Amino acid sequence: MDYSTLQIFSYVAYSLIDSQKMNKLEHKSKKCIFIGFSKGVKSFRLWDPKIKSSFTSRGVVIDKESML
Secondary structure, eight states: OTTTTOOOOEEEEEEOOOOGGOTTTTSEEEEEEEEOOOSSSSSEEEEETTTTTTEEEESSEEEEEEEE
């Protein structure tokens, strides 16, 4: 088994936003909480505290230095 992709739950994660839906002055990512991995696909499960909803994303950067 390859454990190199495992991450610690509840870390701060930044999910990339689709650039076609935004103008050039908006943020390119949104701050979320990493809650796990999606089953059957190569993506991360994230929690958005602003809209209180979970979603999946492949374009994620996990900040290992800070926690919420």
